[in-house]
Amino acid sequence: MRTAYIQQMGAFNDTLGDICGRSGVAMEKATNALLQADLAIAEEVITEHDEIRKLSKRAEEEAFTLLALQAPVAGDLRVVVSGFQIVADVDRMGALALHVAKVARRRHPKRALPEEVNGYFAEMGRLAVELAYSAREVLLTQDPHQAAEIEEQDDAMDDLHRHLFTVLMDRDWKHGVAAAVDVTLLGRYYERFADHAVAVGRRVVFQSTGVVPDEN
């Protein structure tokens, strides 16, 4: 029973890691689509999102089967329950990458971003992808120390996001309200994407130690 549980839990975490990795790839492509006003890449992200949705449903089924057939108890039961919550996080990361791609498509052939903020989004994109890959990694290794570090990686995202707002709020903003609205929403998508990667890290800490880390 326990061997089957461990095996199925491993397979389930592989699926979660896969979704997380795909969300990272989607965010990387969506950022490129945004920065280059590249419609083809934006469309690619939008099409490939179906696969992420399918995998999320499969992950839920895997967790459900695990629960139904292995009937885990105590700590194992908590691990599976956290697994359901992780599905929601990684699925949402995919949806946020999709949102970014859709903004790029909506503004095409124009660029959604004024050149002045390109650097911010290039860097937020890089961080988002890095966070997704870290989350994938800890889903596979279940290493609580590595998982706890994801929260620190996110500090850089928060800093960038705050700076971005000072740029927007500056009297010298010359790009009009429409661009400001896009920049505001896009900034929020990257920040939320990062938050969900952090949530995955926190849940893995809980899964492997039984302790919920303090919120910082």
Next chain:
Amino acid sequence: MRTAYIQQMGAFNDTLGDICGRSGVAMEKATNALLQADLAIAEEVITEHDEIRKLSKRAEEEAFTLLALQAPVAGDLRVVVSGFQIVADVDRMGALALHVAKVARRRHPKRALPEEVNGYFAEMGRLAVELAYSAREVLLTQDPHQAAEIEEQDDAMDDLHRHLFTVLMDRDWKHGVAAAVDVTLLGRYYERFADHAVAVGRRVVFQSTGVVPDEN
């Protein structure tokens, strides 16, 4: 066993309904704080949010105990698993009301909103509260027909949200970029709040019929 399950599931749904109702109250107050630039009400929402967080944790524990002690199978097991997902939805609704209150506090003693868009937010607030109360209702009644109707109620929110953007994008927008950024984020908070109420409705449909409703 089955009687105990039904009893505990009822208590759990009561807790979920309670959180949902409190999120509705929080959104109502937060909207008032926003429209009136009322710092005292904003602070109230911020303080009362702790209670919502506590109840969310209690709800998770209730679902967990149910799972551990009653060991539900088949349909009952799916119902409990959906319950965990509902906790996440109603908890997020509370967090979004909190975000609105924080914007009101941040801009105090000024109003965050230009008068031109007050009507939109008064109406989005009204709809958000209505949606939260509908979600609470169906959590308690478990009526799938009523639950399915929440999605239709949300159409009005989507319409308002779209109109709000046309106001923002209009060349005649005279309130500057800072106000546009606030309006953009606030609009998003109301829209997401409504989305989570819809998600609760969809999950109740699933709980009471075993079928996931189509996404519209």
